[in-house]
Amino acid sequence: MNTSDFRSVYRPKKFSEAIGNKWSIQTLKNIVISNRIPNGILFHGHPGTGKSCLSYVFVKALNCLNFKEDVCDVCKNCLLMEKYYPHGSWLADFHDCTIMKEDHLEYLIKNHFTAFPQNRPDKNIHVFDEFQRTRSSFQEKLLRQLDTNPNLLLIFLLIDASHVEDAFRQRVLVLKTERPEIQEVIPWLRRICDSEQIAVKDVRALKELAITAGLLPRECLSLLQKVSYMDNILTTDLVKEAARDYRSTTKETPSYVFSEE
Ligand SMILES: [Zn+2]
Numbered sequence: 001m002n003t004s005d006f007r008s009v010y011r012p013k014k015f016s017e018a019i020g021n022k023w024s025i026q027t028l029k030n031i032v033i034s035n036r037i038p039n040g041i042l043f044h045g046h047p048g049t050g051k052s053c054l055s056y057v058f059v060k061a062l063n064c065l066n067f068k069e070d071v072c073d074v075c076k077n078c079l080l081m082e083k084y085y086p087h088g089s090w091l092a093d094f095h096d097c098t099i100m101k102e103d104h105l106e107y108l109i110k111n112h113f114t115a116f117p118q119n120r121p122d123k124n125i126h127v128f129d130e131f132q133r134t135r136s137s138f139q140e141k142l143l144r145q146l147d148t149n150p151n152l153l154l155i156f157l158l159i160d161a162s163h164v165e166d167a168f169r170q171r172v173l174v175l176k177t178e179r180p181e182i183q184e185v186i187p188w189l190r191r192i193c194d195s196e197q198i199a200v201k202d203v204r205a206l207k208e209l210a211i212t213a214g215l216l217p218r219e220c221l222s223l224l225q226k227v228s229y230m231d232n233i234l235t236t237d238l239v240k241e242a243a244r245d246y247r248s249t250t251k252e253t254p255s256y257v258f259s260e261e
């Protein structure tokens with residue numbers, strides 16, 4: 001994909017490129033290394049904290065032909081995952097629960113989730129994004145599948161884990177995604193500025209940007225891109241200018257973020 005969209009260029013393509021979520025990443029790596037793959041994994045967390053990115057890299061890792069500590073990013077499966085981002089070609093089946101009908105779930109169940117050709121012989125991988133949009137009958141059907149079909153890996157993404165029943169949560173591995181620390185965001189932003197040839201006037205500008213974006217990596221990228229259109233020097237004033245109509249559109253930046261000096 002040829003794009004200059006920062007959100008796409010700088011999204012993590014490997015575990016080592018992700019910032020924050022250290023323990024979730026370690027857990028996912030251990031699963032791949034040990035090849036002890038659970039039937040169900042549920043990622044939950046505020047929008048922008050990395051649920052989609054982490055689950056995508058995890059699916060890539062499960063299909064990577066040379067996985068060591070991280071995906072190789074050069075084998076045919078890694079290349080396929082990148083080529084068909086965000087759907088991963090036939091290496092996994094990605095479902096958007098905002099538009100998925102229960103009929104389609106019935107169809108998947110009837111076909112033992114193998115309707116979509118998959119790469120791993122031992123696991124049919126299905127990812128359900130926006131899982132909070134499903135009804136309890138939908139969740140119950142999937143819960144039954146987790147209990148009866150050992151060849152499944154179902155990955156669920158949702159904002160708040162309380163949207164699913166306790167029985168469901170107890171049946172799957174639950175991983176919470178969180179905002180990275182500001183100490184992680186700043187060097188990451190600095191590297192991006194370097195590669196985009198954006199001069200950083202002083203570290204306060206990076207801090208201002210990180211805080212304005214609520215420490216959410218993809219929001220940081222959007223804001224940085226906006227600044228980059230205005231000038232190739234990053235200053236606090238420019239960040240404030242770029243953020244003028246930004247805060248009103250970004251909801252829910254936690255207050256603790258702003259209290260940091
Ligand atoms: Zn690979």
